[in-house]
Amino acid sequence: MQGKIVIEEHFAIPETNGVKNRVVNPYWDGLSSSLVEFESKRLGEMDACGVELAIVSLNAPAVQAIPDVKQAVDVARRANDALAEQVRKRPSRFQGFAALPMQDPEAAAKELQRCVRDFGFKGALVNGYSNTPDAKKALYYDAPEYLSFFEEMQALDVPFYLHPRDPVSTERYDGHPWLIGSAWSFAEETALHALKMMGCGLFDKYPLLQMVLGHMGERIPYDIWRLDHRLQYRHDYPAKQQMAYYLRNNVHITTSGHFRTQTLINAMLEMGSDRVMFAIDYPYEEHARGATWFDGAEISETDRVKIGRWNAAKLFRLNLA
Numbered sequence: 001m002q003g004k005i006v007i008e009e010h011f012a013i014p015e016t017n018g019v020k021n022r023v024v025n026p027y028w029d030g031l032s033s034s035l036v037e038f039e040s041k042r043l044g045e046m047d048a049c050g051v052e053l054a055i056v057s058l059n060a061p062a063v064q065a066i067p068d069v070k071q072a073v074d075v076a077r078r079a080n081d082a083l084a085e086q087v088r089k090r091p092s093r094f095q096g097f098a099a100l101p102m103q104d105p106e107a108a109a110k111e112l113q114r115c116v117r118d119f120g121f122k123g124a125l126v127n128g129y130s131n132t133p134d135a136k137k138a139l140y141y142d143a144p145e146y147l148s149f150f151e152e153m154q155a156l157d158v159p160f161y162l163h164p165r166d167p168v169s170t171e172r173y174d175g176h177p178w179l180i181g182s183a184w185s186f187a188e189e190t191a192l193h194a195l196k197m198m199g200c201g202l203f204d205k206y207p208l209l210q211m212v213l214g215h216m217g218e219r220i221p222y223d224i225w226r227l228d229h230r231l232q233y234r235h236d237y238p239a240k241q242q243m244a245y246y247l248r249n250n251v252h253i254t255t256s257g258h259f260r261t262q263t264l265i266n267a268m269l270e271m272g273s274d275r276v277m278f279a280i281d282y283p284y285e286e287h288a289r290g291a292t293w294f295d296g297a298e299i300s301e302t303d304r305v306k307i308g309r310w311n312a313a314k315l316f317r318l319n320l321a
């Protein structure tokens, strides 16, 4: 399929590049250079795979892992300025999501305003919880301190992409370090954070607010029936609606790094094909692998063009030729 739009594609600036993952070194060396590159390699892969436009975001955990608020504000600003420059050069190939210093909700709202107003960014991508000077204390966005931030997001009418990072504590993986990272703990951590936000009443207060989850919804669509089935017996569940209601009215998911038709069809059955969008997760994943799978996935052509292009065009109000 030509004209695809991908929406979980990453870049880095020197301040956020070079945090080594738990992957073999040659893999990381390639990643590090791909993250800072916006020319022939990135564009070449996009061209070869029928990808017209990428909405680009900062790598993870980047700003969220900076305990010092002032430094987080500064790095977010520099990253957003750098991304804006790439968008300015090739607006028909690259658009941007804002990196935000969520350590300070007011500063995050201000930076979001600046990015949407001055750069035309399409929303924010935040890498999970934010660190604080206390290593044991992490900031999750279901907390009441973030209500005014989300009020601003709803007012600006741009989505909030909740992207993975590792859990605050990885003690429960002791002896099994291979479970830490993108194979398992990213989704476990991100699903928990997303469920806190869905269940805390945030979307009752701001019903138009939209959240995006990558990796086929971080396993939530697969578990949504059981969640609501068991929650009906709980008196301590704080939200007004069932979880499935928020999943179908306030959440969108993407195929980033999860190229599996069985999982895609499950998500489409639970959420409808209007709430699923194509994404790669470049450079952690290759365009060729994702695009070859998606172009041949056994779904209807109507769904393919919606998921591959039009759902993102509509949600992010993209000016397409």
Ligand code: ZN
Pocket (backbone or CB within 6 Å): 008, 010, 163, 214, 256, 281
């Ligand atoms: Zn990603």
